[in-house]
Amino acid sequence: MKNLFSRDRQQPNLLGSIDQFFQHTLSHLPRSFTEKIIPVKIEESAGTFTIIADLPGIEKKAIHLRSHYQSLMITIEEKEQMATLDEKGQTLSEQQSVSIRERSVPIPFSFSETDIHAHYTNGQLIITIKKNEKPILID
Secondary structure, three states, rough: HHHHOOOOOOOOOOOHHHHHHHHHHHHHHHHHOOOOOEEEEEEOOOOOOEEEOOOOOOOOOEEEEEOOOEEEEEEHHHHHHEEEOOOOEEEEEEEEEEEEEEEEOOOOOOOOHHHHEEEEEEEEEEEEEEOOOOOOOOO
16 A cells, blocks of 8 residues: 555556546547546656646637646636628628536645646646645654
């Protein structure tokens, strides 16, 4: 049981193992079941916790982040508008749709919004959370 909670990053940690299990399990489902899932990769070092989400084709303005207790919520809200025009260019019909995808990533330590840095480039969202773990002295 000690290995599941180990700080040695060469051994899998509990949260990483659980996330990896579900991502592997979901990869065997038909695409229609999983196309709404936001895939993430988690990397952890002594001073940072990094979440990497591959979001090809998603505009930066469609991505929203918020902290909720000891987790980080990644939300993607995509809006689409379609119009059907006649030969004269007059609108015959209009359709609008909104697609919302959300992923909650548990963070194994306490953090505040000032500890979070997010960067989005070329379809990849990289979120880095600084660890502020301080040893507690015992008298």
